[in-house]
Amino acid sequence: MINPFSKTYDGEELMMFDFLQRIKFFERLRQKELMRFLPAMHHRKYVCNEVVFFSKDPSQALYLVKSGKVNLSIDIKDNFEMIMEVTHGGCFGENSLLENAKRTYTALIDSEEAELIVIPHFAIQEIFDSNPKIKAKMMTSLAEYYNGNNQRLFRSYRESFGFFSLRQMFE
Template identity: 85%
Template sequence: MQNPFSKTYEPADIQMFEFLQGIKFFERLRQKEMARFLPAMHHRKYVRDEVVFFSKDPSQALYLIKRGAINLTIDVKDNFETIMELSKGDAFGENSLLENAKRTYTALVISEEAELIVIPHFAIQEIFDTNPKIKAKMMTSLAEYYNTNNQRLFRSYRESFGFFSLRQMFE
């Protein structure tokens, strides 16, 4: 039997919660917590070769991919080198969960079209300021995400030993 005092959500909201549940940074949140993000979400369409953001830009939003494909690239001398290809259900711009961060990569649309959900940094920070539990859950997911990336980086370094010095990371 359903609790008569519990909030009921529209089918579109429930569909959005199911989508968010599959995204690393939202996986620990309950529906009630995810609902806090709904008013802050903006749906945007992008086309092939459109840049979502550039490396070194201020981190002003978190992006969730509803449809399409995005390449995350880094600038290596005069070339863009792809570090990851993302598609439906993936998120990027994760350092917008942090304060005063700058983008570490460029995000480029590689599909004909991409439909993204954009959550502005200021809205995320507002939610974090009033909901420390949501912030703690999302920061834990962010820490796990960065830990996994570090493991990949170090594995890649071991496999390509000699091409770069890991000590440069800390200089």
């Protein structure tokens, strides 16, 4: 039986919920919880070679890719080494879910144009402060994401033994 008092959502909201639930950090959230993020979202267009943010910048927003390509790279001396390409349905800037974090990589647009959804850090923190369940769900997803990154890092290290000292990571 349908609850006549339950909230109904329009087609645009349902499409956005579907988009969000495909992204790792939002996959555990129910529609009612996802609704909290909609007013905080800003749609922004970027052009080729535009920098979204640089490594070591303050982590001021989470970015969701609606269209286009974004290259994430790390600075090695005077060069940039691409570590990942993010496309439609992808997300980057995940450390904006943490407080007082700095960017660990540079994000650069690598398509003619890209449309990104930007969720400011302060808005995320307001949602977290007022709803600990949302924070717990998203932090669990963030921990799983970082765990996967660690597993890939250690596998890569084992496969290329001798190129760097893993001990440096913990110093």
